[in-house]
Every structure is written in structure tokens, then in C-alpha cells.
Ligand code: UGA
């Protein structure tokens with residue numbers, strides 16, 4: 001099966017660094033197809049050129065988050081959901097360009113997380129939905145499904161533990177065939193915070209007993225919810241005042 005990695009991404013000063021880092025992981029993954037969805041009105045030059053030269057098989061899509069759903073720089077990062085319409089655009093692409101006979105596994109990969117190559121080996125064999133722990137998630141060392149006798153029986157999490165599937169986007173993968181069996185299953189801007197993962201999986205009629213624990217029965221952390229520090233650019237303004245210009249804008253960062 002092909003692994004379809006779905007990555008929402010948006011313009012900010014750290015974007016290229018994130019994409020280079022992620023792509024250099026993905027270049028080590030056989031049989032991988034990258035679906036990059038820009039949160040923008042038109043495809044940017046930076047992402048277009050980056051993808052052309054990244055060496056991976058890819059699909060470049062667009063889906064703009066409407067302004068009333070977009071985070072302002074002053075908002076706390078949890079105020080509004082991120083990546084929702086971008087992930088849905090990727091699901092629409094899969095449903096249009098593949099069919100129910102196509103062999104694949106779908107994994108939602110944010111552009112700033114850290115992925116061990118091990119996770120791709122584990123998730124490639126997913127019958128319905130496979131799950132594993134996510135490090136540095138939920139203000140804990142890790143969040144994880146709880147496993148007894150090879151079956152998921154509950155969750156190790158502190159935040160909204162009553163959600164049907166209280167896990168991060170990085171902690172599960174779905175067999176492609178389920179997207180054809182449930183053609184309307186998708187994410188939603190309208191659901192309560194923290195319910196994106198649960199919304200998709202309940203749309204697909206997934207039950208706890210369907211979950212396939214990976215990573216040594218969820219005893220190993222092989223993905224991390226890392227977040228990149230916001231880069232300060234205050235000296236650009238300082239130099240603008242001093243010299244009339246900051247750094248050379250022809251140099252892409
Ligand atoms: C956490 C979860 O790990 C995400 O899967 C979830 O989408 C997000 O919260 C949420 O609450 O909606 P977090 O690290 O806080 O993730 O979010 P980001 O990494 O900032 O954003 C998730 C993805 O959406 C990234 O790939 C990012 O590039 C993209 N994004 C972010 C956009 O496409 N547009 C934006 O305006 C912001």
C-alpha cells in the first residue's frame with residue numbers, strides 16, 4: 001500500500017525550514033505520496049518551487065481558511081481549529097483521483113511535528129485504523145491509547161478525556177478504503193475544540209475495538225508533537241530605520 005501523507009501548510013517565516021525538515025524525513029520512506037495543501041488563495045512560489053525540487057511524489061492543493069476562522073497573531077493558538085479545510089481538500093482529492101480498489105493508508109502529518117521512520121513501517125499495515133502514542137502532546141510527556149491483550153481499552157490523556165477518540169492527529173492512520181466506504185466522512189470547522197479526530201473517526205463508524213495498536217502495543221513513542229518557536233524579526237525593523245532597508249528580500253528563507 002501507498003502511504004498518503006496529508007500536510008496542511010501556511011505562509012510564515014519558518015515555513016520553508018519546516019518543509020525541508022519534513023521532506024528529508026519523507027525521502028527515506030518508500031512508496032509515499034505527499035499531499036501538501038496550502039492555506040492560501042493561490043499557490044505560492046515558495047511552496048511550488050520547493051515541491052518541484054524536493055524529490056518526492058506529491059500533489060499540491062489549495063484551501064483557504066475563511067478569515068473569520070483564521071487565527072490572529074495575538075490569539076492563543078488553541079482558539080480556532082487549524083488545517084481543517086486543508087485536510088478536507090486532500091480527502092476530496094483522494095476520493096476523486098483514486099478508487100475503492102486502490103491500496104493505501106492515509107496519515108495526517110502537520111508540518112511541524114517530528115516523525116521517526118519507524119512510524120511509517122508500523123502504519124503501512126493498517127486494516128482499518130491504527131493508533132500509537134504521541135510524545136509531547138496534551139501537556140503531558142506523551143498521550144497514548146491504553147492497551148490490554150493487544151486491544152485498545154481506553155486512553156491515557158488529561159484533556160477532555162470523554163472525547164470518543166481523545167488523541168492527536170499524529171497518533172493514528174486510516175486505511176484508504178474507509179474513505180470510499182464512508183464518502184461523507186470529513187473534518188468540520190463547526191465542532192468543539194479537540195473533536196476533529198473524533199469527528200472523522202465517528203463519521204466512519206469506528207469503535208474502540210476496531211483500533212489496531214502499533215509501536216509495541218503503544219509502549220513506544222515514535223512521533224512527537226513538536227512546535228516551533230516563533231521567530232522574532234525585530235532587528236529587521238531596526239535595520240530599516242538605520243539603513244533604509246532590512247535583509248535582501250531576493251534571498252528566500
Ligand atoms: C494541534 C494538533 O496537533 C493539530 O493536528 C490540530 O490541527 C491543531 O492543534 C488544532 O487545534 O487545530 P498545533 O501544533 O497546535 O496542532 O497546530 P499547528 O501545527 O499550528 O497547525 C496544524 C497544521 O495546520 C500545520 O500543518 C499548519 O501548517 C497548518 N495551519 C496552521 C494552516 O494550514 N493554517 C493556519 O492558519 C495555521
Ligand code: MN
Pocket residue numbers: 110112113226227
Ligand atoms: Mn503543530
